[in-house]
Amino acid sequence: MSDNESDDDVRTDGSGSGIVAPDDETPSWSERKQRTQGLSRLTYEYFERGRREDQDLRQQSDYVERDVLAFPAWPHEMMRNLALTSFFVGMILFVAAALPPEMPNPANSGVTPAIILPDWYLYWSFGLLKLGPLNPDLAILGGQKIMADRTYGVLANVVVVGFVAIVPFLNKGSARRPVEQPFWAAVGMSGVVFSLTIAALSIKNLIPMDSHLLFDLTFLVPIVSATITYAVLKTMREGYMFTLNRRYYRLRPPK
């Protein structure tokens, strides 16, 4: 700042930079952070701790820290992404050209179509609306149902989505692979199969099968597939896979 020193002190005519240079009295930003109080002070302390912890972890770790030796983002990774993206977009265009959508008749509230259906990805939700037979009658209410069948169906949607949402809070621990956690893999498998069977239930008019049998199968097939998954994974865990990965498990014992 030789400019400021050689010039006159402070100008009052509005010229000059108007910026007061920080002197020794002006606290630096880190000093300001240290001097804060209350919540911001707590935040500052926590972040300092976090930074130190990070540093310690980095020093302890036996990871190999590398300079730019990784797969280069440009051009290699970008070219790969570009190729994959154009392939995928091309696939969409191809399917779109090969299988164009049809256009049904205009809306008519007087004519109920034989089969009322949403798009395929909502079949599961539509199927959950048809769970009326499972809606319990309560003896206390004299055989009356607590809620209407359709309310029950909407609630079933909430329950299913809610269960999927809380999975991370139910299944903890470091196990990652299906082999390590046969139970949760079985739960997942039953979920996948259930989403298919409940979709089949929603289009029961189209399926050449007794609808009561279909209703029972909707719940039985997921349970059966879950059992099979569990048995298979348990066997794998005991046998082939476990021996294959013994070294890995020694390094990182399953919880």
Add this chain to the structure above:
Amino acid sequence: MSLERKDDHDHKGWMKSRELSPLETIYLTTLIWLDKRLRVVDYLEILEDLYYKVNMQMPKSHTEQYNLDNKFWYWYPLYALGSFSTIAYIVAAISGALLGFYYAPAAAAADGSATVAYDSVLLIMGQLNLGYFLRSVHRWAAQIMVAAVFLHMLRVYFTGAYKEPRELNWLIGIILISLTLVFGYTGYLLPWSQLSYWAGQIGVEMSLSIPLIGEWVAQLMFGGFTLSQATLQRMYILHVFFLPFITTAVIALHIGIVWMQGIAEPH
């Protein structure tokens, strides 16, 4: 002796004193021009930090460290499903914006006659150059996006990628898949065909079945207890205004968190 003030920040003089190639000169001139106005220097540290975080610190990945590639290679293609759904979303956004030039959400009668909305879709399919293809692309991109999102969720579940530091992103993902389904549903109603109408009927019935707030939800989403012009209008605004903004923001958040936390590798 020059009468001009000595200037520490005489960037031009500094540039002259060095022998710069034309490319370097152009680069520096642009940089100085921008820096004088935006003070880029103040943000350089952040950029530098970002650059180092992205490129320089590459610890060995889990699979690399324990040499697990030979056991998990078959998972790897499934790790592309997230980007596939994003790409499908972008394709749907572009084709949807083009469709929006020609579509009009109007005159939602239900007496079996063709409404303005229905006619505008027919116009897109019959009269417009490449219009049928455009609609087909939009529809298929949406279908593929839903499928990819669902499979992406399965991949995350079966590789246990939702575990400890990533629970929040799992929840955001649940929100995203719901938004995707609502996106599909609102779009399904727009042509105001028989399928649209009766799907809308199911929707109204479903919202009316919700305890306590059912009627309020039906009013808010469908503009009444029966399907009318208001329904179509609301579906349209949801589909082309609210949902795109919300979904894009949530996708950005979702991907941003993946960026920060790193991809959960197979173990």
